[in-house]
Amino acid sequence: xxxxxxxxxxxxxxxxxxxxxxxxxxxxxxxxxxxxxxxxxxxxxxxxxxxxxxxxxxxxxxxxxxxxxxxxxxxxxxxxxxxxxxxxxxxxxxxxxxxxxxxxxxxxxxxxxxxxxxxxxxxxxxxxxxxxxxxxxxxxxxxxxxxxxxxxxxxxxxxxxxxxxxxxxxxxxxxxxxxxxxxxxxxxxxxxxxxxxxxxxxxxxxxxxxxxxxxxxxxxxxxxxxxxxxxxxxxxxxxxxxxxxxxxxxxxxxxxxxxxxxxxxxxxxxxxxxxxxxxxxxxxxxxxxxxxxxxxxxxxxxxxxxxxxxxxxxxxxxxxxxxxxxxxxxxxxxxxxxxxxxxxxxxxxxxxxxxxxxxxxxxxxxxxxxxxxxxxxxxxxxxxxxxxxxxxxxxxxxxxxxxxxxxxxxxxxxxxxxxxxxxxxxxxxxxxxxxxxxxxxxxxxxxxxxxxxxxxxxxxxxxxxxxxxxxxxxx
Numbered sequence: 200x201x202x203x204x205x206x207x208x209x210x211x212x213x214x215x216x217x218x219x220x221x222x223x224x225x226x227x228x229x230x231x232x233x234x235x236x237x238x239x240x241x242x243x244x245x246x247x248x249x250x251x252x253x254x255x256x257x258x259x260x261x262x263x264x265x266x267x268x269x270x271x272x273x274x275x276x277x278x279x280x281x282x283x284x285x286x287x288x289x290x291x292x293x294x295x296x297x298x299x300x301x302x303x304x305x306x307x308x309x310x311x312x313x314x315x316x317x318x319x320x321x322x323x324x325x326x327x328x329x330x331x332x333x334x335x336x337x338x339x340x341x342x343x344x345x346x347x348x349x350x351x352x353x354x355x356x357x358x359x360x361x362x363x364x365x366x367x368x369x370x371x372x373x374x375x376x377x378x379x380x381x382x383x384x385x386x387x388x389x390x391x392x393x394x395x396x397x398x399x400x401x402x403x404x405x406x407x408x409x410x411x412x413x414x415x416x417x418x419x420x421x422x423x424x425x426x427x428x429x430x431x432x433x434x435x436x437x438x439x440x441x442x443x444x445x446x447x448x449x450x451x452x453x454x455x456x457x458x459x460x461x462x463x464x465x466x467x468x469x470x471x472x473x474x475x476x477x478x479x480x481x482x483x484x485x486x487x488x489x490x491x492x493x494x495x496x497x498x499x500x501x502x503x504x505x506x507x508x509x510x511x512x513x514x515x516x517x518x519x520x521x522x523x524x525x526x527x528x529x530x531x532x533x534x535x536x537x538x539x540x541x542x543x544x545x546x547x548x549x550x551x552x553x554x555x556x557x558x559x560x561x562x563x564x565x566x567x568x569x570x571x572x573x574x575x576x577x578x579x580x581x582x583x584x585x586x587x588x589x590x591x592x593x594x595x596x597x598x599x600x601x602x603x604x605x606x607x608x609x610x611x612x613x614x615x616x617x618x619x620x621x622x623x624x625x626x627x628x629x630x631x632x633x634x635x636x637x638x639x640x641x642x643x644x645x646x647x648x649x650x651x652x653x654x655x656x657x658x659x660x661x662x663x664x665x666x667x668x669x670x671x672x673x674x
Contacts, residue, residue, distance in 0.1 A: 207303040225455060225456050226456070229460070231380040232448055235380070235444075242323050246499070247498065249477075259409065259413045264431050264434030265477045272442035275596045275599060276445050282295045282603065283449045284462055288541075290542075291452065292312055292598060292602075293306070295606075303661070308599070311595040312591065319527075327521060333497075369532060369566070371525075394480060436640075439593065448469065448534075453537075500517070501513045532569065532572070536564040546671075601629075604625055
């Protein structure tokens, strides 16, 4: 029995990961990492969630939900920045927790992230599809219900647009990271300009009556808490997925130039830009129309512009935003393929996932995440995917927040002293951990149940396959 626990709790030697990941090409600069972060964080969520959350939980106070979620994400991002600076390995939280806490805990953290990347890719593709269809509908172009809705939803069989955009993104990534980074940088600039255009135009038609009362009276609805601080809290849990992009940056640490400097700047900088944009869009959107108008609307930004008489601006903003959603897909699929590569690298999943091609790219892992994301994104509805992303991400964030406490004891010993350290240690790591638990508790019961099933499935895989094939136990 003692040998069993020694196996599952055995910590990985950081030098092993350093050696294994040395074959990956280091091509990412600070601007590339910033673009990946902004492109992933500022994606489908900024064009969809402000309206949905305002209508279902918060009313005009949706900006407060975004702000409070940003504070929690900020605490965790400090932990991520230190971890990525100290241990620039592929797989981010999976590899870090494997080093500081042991294999079983690393697997749980990685399995949580795997749910995030699978579902987030599908979520963004679903949002892309909704916005593209909204963009072309005024032209009289309409796909049949069977090809525009997810399986079992309003006569749908498959969301064909979501499937196609995932496949196109995978094709781009298969050619290499530097090519994808160049396209990412251009699209991120265009997307930020489109958001700025919406804010400027939207400000001209704001009606201040739409902000009153800013925090509606609390009541319970079929969707859960609405109004009051209870509604704001429910909104925080629902929109936390908006800030998960900095995690996807960390998964690419092994491919960054000078990661000790590049990763902290990219993680913290991209989150700061995202917070400003999210809060601004949320405030303008609920000022343009009464929040109830955004109920069951998957493309509220485009709708608000069209209804305000800015049809041409709506076309411009939505066209750029739709194209810009590629940036989030690039970030999520990139991170997900690197995580699957890490699992295969260590033998916890079939070792062929950890093989690189002749261009030193983990394209086998990329094909795997593409296939699964196509199935999820084209089969499951948009609202269902939203909270499941948050659930998996939050569990990984718990591990990373508390992991900094264990990391500090080893810095300067078998782990290098990082260029960035989390301030106010150990207060901020503990606050981050508690805050993440608080956000997780606000998720819907359904999301928690599905998350529990996902982790049960993951533990079965680990004990049936991973434990017996882990390369760590054969050294």
